[in-house]
Amino acid sequence: MIQLENITKEFKTKKGIVKAVDGINLHVKKGEIHGVIGYSGAGKSTLIRCVNLLERPTTGRVLIDHVDITSLTLNDLRKTRQKIGMIFQHFNLLKTATVYNNISVPLKLLGYSDSEVKQRVAKYAEIVGLTEKLDSYPSQLSGGQKQRVAIARALAQEPEILLSDEATSALDPETTDAILDLLLKINRELGITILLITHEMNVIQKICDDVSVLESGTVVENGSAIELFSKPQHLTTRKFLNTISQRNLSPSLIKQLNVSGSVIRLTFLGESTGKPLLAEVSKVYDVQPNILTANIIELKNGIVGNIVVHLHGEAHIVEKALKYFKENGVDVEELGGELHE
Amino acid sequence: MNSIQSFFADWSDVIWKSIIETFQMVGISLFFSILIGIPLGLLIVLTRPGQSFENKFLYQFFNLFINIIRSVPFIILLFFILPFTKLIVGTTIGVKGVIVPLVVYTAPYIARLMETALLEVDPGVVEAYTAMGIKRRHIIWNVLLREARPSIILGLTIATIGLIGATAMAGMVGAGGLGDLAYRYGHLRYEVDVMYATVFILIILVQSIQSIGNRFAVKLKKD
Numbered sequence: 001m002i003q004l005e006n007i008t009k010e011f012k013t014k015k016g017i018v019k020a021v022d023g024i025n026l027h028v029k030k031g032e033i034h035g036v037i038g039y040s041g042a043g044k045s046t047l048i049r050c051v052n053l054l055e056r057p058t059t060g061r062v063l064i065d066h067v068d069i070t071s072l073t074l075n076d077l078r079k080t081r082q083k084i085g086m087i088f089q090h091f092n093l094l095k096t097a098t099v100y101n102n103i104s105v106p107l108k109l110l111g112y113s114d115s116e117v118k119q120r121v122a123k124y125a126e127i128v129g130l131t132e133k134l135d136s137y138p139s140q141l142s143g144g145q146k147q148r149v150a151i152a153r154a155l156a157q158e159p160e161i162l163l164s165d166e167a168t169s170a171l172d173p174e175t176t177d178a179i180l181d182l183l184l185k186i187n188r189e190l191g192i193t194i195l196l197i198t199h200e201m202n203v204i205q206k207i208c209d210d211v212s213v214l215e216s217g218t219v220v221e222n223g224s225a226i227e228l229f230s231k232p233q234h235l236t237t238r239k240f241l242n243t244i245s246q247r248n249l250s251p252s253l254i255k256q257l258n259v260s261g262s263v264i265r266l267t268f269l270g271e272s273t274g275k276p277l278l279a280e281v282s283k284v285y286d287v288q289p290n291i292l293t294a295n296i297i298e299l300k301n302g303i304v305g306n307i308v309v310h311l312h313g314e315a316h317i318v319e320k321a322l323k324y325f326k327e328n329g330v331d332v333e334e335l336g337g338e339l340h341e
Numbered sequence: 342m343n344s345i346q347s348f349f350a351d352w353s354d355v356i357w358k359s360i361i362e363t364f365q366m367v368g369i370s371l372f373f374s375i376l377i378g379i380p381l382g383l384l385i386v387l388t389r390p391g392q393s394f395e396n397k398f399l400y401q402f403f404n405l406f407i408n409i410i411r412s413v414p415f416i417i418l419l420f421f422i423l424p425f426t427k428l429i430v431g432t433t434i435g436v437k438g439v440i441v442p443l444v445v446y447t448a449p450y451i452a453r454l455m456e457t458a459l460l461e462v463d464p465g466v467v468e469a470y471t472a473m474g475i476k477r478r479h480i481i482w483n484v485l486l487r488e489a490r491p492s493i494i495l496g497l498t499i500a501t502i503g504l505i506g507a508t509a510m511a512g513m514v515g516a517g518g519l520g521d522l523a524y525r526y527g528h529l530r531y532e533v534d535v536m537y538a539t540v541f542i543l544i545i546l547v548q549s550i551q552s553i554g555n556r557f558a559v560k561l562k563k564d
Binding site: 090094 | 463465466468469470472473474475483487490491562
């Protein structure tokens with residue numbers, strides 16, 4: 001659906017040329033929710049704005065439905081943009097217009113008939129749950145309601161793609177969840193492909209199928225949400241994971257415990273989350289597991305469990321126990337004392 | 342009571358005539374100033390670096406042009422552009438003769454006020470409309486000008502009041518008006534009553550214009 005090929009974007013500043021995006025390749029499949037996560041300044045905003053050419057990439061191609069939109073005429077580009085809805089962190093609504101007009105004005109400007117406009121406003125106000133608020137002005141609405149208006153405005157054009165530029169970053173946690181549920185519903189019921197950028201790991205956790213981790217303008221890790229949550233490779237990915245679950249203990253504590261056994265992290269995925277493996281291992285082998293920290297993360301497409309456990313016992317028996325875990329589909333990682341996380 | 346009645350008997354015609362002249366001058370020149378000032382303001386916003394019709398040359402040219410005219414005090418401008426006035430309206434005296442300098446004085450002022458009003462509009466909304474594939478022309482009308490309406494109204498209110506002040510000097514070219522009345526009778530002939538009455542009328546006038554402008558702006562603002 002969306003293919004970014006070797007995108008770079010340079011900005012000229014007083015200090016010289018800054019590369020905000022540096023050679024990014026990204027593929028968003030039809031019907032999926034793809035999340036791009038990164039710290040501020042990583043180039044996420046610039047990247048998402050390249051998708052509808054609000055920002056023109058310095059080099060590279062942007063393919064929407066296999067058409068390179070960087071070579072389109074302004075008129076054709078406008079037509080393509082009509083298929084790509086966008087929502088923003090600060091909603092970007094008309095302050096002087098009612099909710100009804102905020103949704104209807106763009107439709108009118110795009111030339112839809114009055115009856116079509118009326119029908120669409122009613123339909124999409126209903127989907128986002130704002131039928132009661134059609135006569136209100138944005139200043140009378142809460143942040144979450146404003147974002148709903150913005151979503152209705154984007155949906156009313158019946159796009160195939162929705163771009164979300166930090167759409168929940170200005171909202172409180174509860175409202176964030178409600179908006180994420182709405183995005184999920186849009187994705188499932190209307191089949192709209194969503195590309196979102198965020199710096200919040202819980203957004204990725206709740207609704208994303210695939211994830212790209214961005215740092216200094218490049219993708220440092222890419223894969224399904226399950227892969228990323230169960231086997232994070234890059235340091236930045238691990239840091240983001242730490243924001244939603246305690247995965248690590250202090251190096252000094254681990255060193256202390258490693259004297260009498262070893263500290264390991266077990267990552268459970270899918271089926272293995274249901275098995276009482278720790279209990280079994282202590283029965284079969286002569287090791288005493290002591291759970292130091294544990295958590296379970298519910299992703300959109302599965303569950304990832306994480307246990308950091310201290311296995312107290314003889315080294316060669318611990319070795320066997322670890323093998324047993326691996327045979328049962330559990331990912332095992334021994335934690336040394338010198339962690340750089 | 343008697344003195345007030347006799348004052349009105351003596352002066353009401355002259356004052357009424359001056360009010361009409363002031364209204365004529367302000368009304369006509371405001372109309373043309375808006376006609377020139379709003380597009381000019383729009384132009385210097387849209388040709389600004391980073392805007393949709395970025396054009397360094399046009400932007401700097403109009404920017405300089407507006408500053409030059411705005412540097413000249415009205416009384417000087419009035420005489421300075423006499424040949425131009427003659428060329429446009431065929432005369433340099435009377436209400437007709439003062440319209441041209443009033444417009445030349447006020448239009449750049451309105452352009453500046455417009456510029457401030459338009460720059461206040463959240464660029465994010467313009468961006469959202471661009472992302473929706475809406476034409477720039479539509480964005481200018483339905484986003485920029487629409488969202489700026491409250492500030493535009495307040496700007497025009499300020500410009501109108503400034504214009505009333507400028508018409509006081511119109512007496513120099515025999516255009517009359519309230520300011521001229523106060524000057525000629527009140528100052529030159531020591532008829533202080535007339536001066537007080539005129540000043541009082543001007544206060545009422547300015548006060549009402551400002552109130553109407555404020556109320557209108559609040560009504561459009563919605564937040």
